[in-house]
Amino acid sequence: MLSMKGISIKDIAKQAGVSPTTVSFVLNGKAKEKRISEQVSKKIQKIASRLKYKPNQLARGLRTGKTKTIGLIVEDIANNFFASLAKVMEDEADKHGYKVLYGSTEDNTEKAKGLLEVLKYRQVDAYIVTPTKNLDKEIEQLKATSKPVVLMDRYFPHVSSHYVVVDNYQGAYNVTSHLANQGYKKIAIVTITSDQIQMKDRLEGFTAALKDHHLPFNKSLVKKIPFELEREAFNTEIKKFLTSIKGLDAVFFATNYLGIYGIESIRSLGWEIGPQIGVASFDDHDLFRLHSPSITCVAQPITEIGKNIVEVLMQELNHPSASPRQIVLEPSVIVRASSDPGKK
């Protein structure tokens, strides 16, 4: 009750018998530089900590243009992959005194634009963006703002920007090769309708692996489903697809949610995962680990990704570099029973 209004720099100045300017200098560690005496300096520090002074970030932000806030735009915060990443990034950002404002795009460009807009006039210092389809223009404009932007999970090949991603091509290639090595002969892929680089890379990794292993490939082995469908519709589509392929003996799902829907679909078809149909998914998930049979996947190094993103951001905030930092991390294939029935 005493402090409904919060302690301001003026209150400290008054108590210390000095000007607000002096208080500001001292509390910003500029005492030496601004030649404030030890005495006064100590006194101010003491009063500030006694009053538990915390600078009003709005006022500071208004004056300095820095809000110590990062805007985070993900595809879907309810998705385990993004949520886990958000946690890591929150932790890392916190170490540097930054807070995170988040939003989900649902892979919808209009929503993404809206989020960027809002974050902009909330004056965030930097952006972490999982871009949607046509967000390239906005990203370029953002770059002109001189606020750091780091793309995650995907990027635009024709836009020079910072990004942290995994090697989607290699991940898909490796897991598909693994399926081939296990003896699966006719392998299909279920992905989402998206021209974005991460999906393109996964698809290309998949097809390259098929070619290298001299396995059949044609368009009928590829199913693209729109992101925005409901669960029911996903399952319907997947079942229709899987049953349409003669001799199909394995399938690769290109995202975690597709993997989940896929498992559900396959089971409702009554097929036996592993012996009858090999299954692999991109991204790991508790479900994949504990499903019976457990599901082979391409796991992304989430902690590493998150740490890298924030690290790049912090470096750019402190010393903007001329050239973009583009980090590609290696995902790892986790072989489980769905592609190797011998496994538990």
Added chain:
Amino acid sequence: MLSMKGISIKDIAKQAGVSPTTVSFVLNGKAKEKRISEQVSKKIQKIASRLKYKPNQLARGLRTGKTKTIGLIVEDIANNFFASLAKVMEDEADKHGYKVLYGSTEDNTEKAKGLLEVLKYRQVDAYIVTPTKNLDKEIEQLKATSKPVVLMDRYFPHVSSHYVVVDNYQGAYNVTSHLANQGYKKIAIVTITSDQIQMKDRLEGFTAALKDHHLPFNKSLVKKIPFELEREAFNTEIKKFLTSIKGLDAVFFATNYLGIYGIESIRSLGWEIGPQIGVASFDDHDLFRLHSPSITCVAQPITEIGKNIVEVLMQELNHPSASPRQIVLEPSVIVRASSDPGKK
């Protein structure tokens, strides 16, 4: 590049040939009230939309004390339950023009205090808090700030505050009764070391159901595990516990992560879930739905919870009420094969 600094109210004023005050009145819908002529009003509106003017939220916040930002403190944003809820709340808040700043406590009171501190000096307008053990004092202090606070998932019985929770007692009671009705005779519970109301209620609902069904109950049927353990340790503890009980034929896990660890543990013991040992968990999860056998659970109405929380918050922001809004929603038992082997 043209607008590195952003458009301010002054720019509009200059172009319109009026004062900033007038512009502010018009753009805040006070044209009528402040008797600004239609002509001028229209002109200003036009210029504002041509320049795509967006008010600087920092400046506005500094002046008005309202930041249109909600502070969200959850236990763990990487946990499916909290992440899904965060998504719903973000959506709802967005409808009212609010953004969300989030943080995870890891059920650690010091972290929670730190988060409250940070959110406070970032001047959030309202708080949604999943409180930790000893956060009652801070919550009371927050109330004195006259910023709305809504607790979620749990609350303090001795603190009069707004909250939105589910009926944990009833949920636990119902699912335990269900186990009893299925013929399970010796039912144990695995919960976390926590005196907090939600865990207490779940435990009490559990024991009450045992009594009502004339099933044995004693302390050896209750296992409490500290939240902060690693996965390995959780599994070790759970296995030790389950194997220590003679004649055990069912177990109820009091949170989703305990359920997940529990499934893992039971399977590594080689026990057959369902016939040999009945299993149920609090909270639903993709894993529970798709596990073989599928896992019976007490599902919380996530969308409803999230909407209620934001609704209460908005009402309190608009017309603070004297009495606390305390909403208790009903969870539902979803019966699956882990407690009813007949089910698929």
Added chain:
DNA sequence: AACAAATGCTATATCGATTTAGCCCAGCGT
């Protein structure tokens, strides 16, 4: 015609911090 009331708009202070420019005084040299 004289005065009151309404109309339409603006000057200025303010929120709480940072930053620039510069004041005052002591000590020093010559």
Added chain:
DNA sequence: ACGCTGGGCTAAATCGATATAGCATTTGTT
């Protein structure tokens, strides 16, 4: 005694918006 230097501090402007008080000018009343 005068100017110069540097130490120690502060006044005032500023960020961009909002809120208060009030100034002209027109309109209405009798």
